[in-house]
Amino acid sequence: MNKKLRKAVIAGNWKMNKTPAEAKELIEGIKPLVKDADCGVVVCVPYIDLAVALEATKGTNIGVGAENCHWEKSGAFTGEISADMLSAIGVQYVIIGHSERRTYFGETDITVNKRVRAALDNGLTVILCVGEYLEQREQGITAELVAMQTKIALGGVSEDELKKIILAYEPVWAIGTGKTAPSAQENEVCAVIRSTVKELYNAAAADAMTVQYGGSMNAKNANELLDQPDVDGGLIGGASLKPADFAEIVKAANR
C-alpha cells in the first residue's frame, strides 16, 4: 500500500456545538494556522452554522461540510435537511453514518446507504463513518462488522463515485472518551476497511481510498496515529473546537 497515492484529510466534526457567531470566531482562529497545509482541511458544522462557515472560508483552503443529510429531495420530513439543499448553498462535504446518528437517532446501514446515494447525486463528498461498540470489539467481531457496514453503505456506488467518498473508522468506545486502542490496532481496522474496498472494487480503488481514524484523536496522539500506514487522516470531535489543537493535528498530517 502506498500512502503517497492518497490525500490525507483532517476534518473537524463540531457536533452540536457553536452558534453562528461562535462558528465565525472559531473559523477565524483556525484559518491562519492551517493556511499552508498540504492535506485537506474540512470543518463539518451544525446546519445553522453552514452559511457563516461558507462565508468565513471563502478563498481559503478550508472545506465546509454538514453533519448529515436526508435522502429525499424535499417533502414531509420535519426537521430534516436534504442533500439537494446542502449543495444548493455550496456545501462540499457531508458526514454520513456517524455513530451518534446511529445510536441516538435510529439510523441504520440501509438509511446510511440512502443518504450516501443522495449526497453523491448532489456532488457532495461523503465522510462515511463505520465503527464498532466495545461489546463487539470484545466479541472479536470488529473486522466483520466494519466490513459489513462498509459494504452496505457503498451499495450502488460506482468505482468512479468512490473519488467522492472518504471512509472514517470511528470505534464508538473511543469517541469523546480520551481512550484509543494502540495505534497498530486502529491501523488494523483501517486496513480491513481498505481491503473491503478492494474486495468490492479493485486494488487501485483501495489504494486510492482515504481512510480516516476518528475517536479521541488530539494534538498529542495525532503523530502516532497518522504515522500508521493505513490511516490517512482524522475525523476530529472535541479537539476540532480548539484552533491550536486542530492545527496541531493538521500539522501532524503534513509531516
Ligand code: 13P
Ligand atoms: P472525539 O474526537 O471528541 O472523540 O470525537 C470523534 C468523533 O466522533 C468525530 O466524528
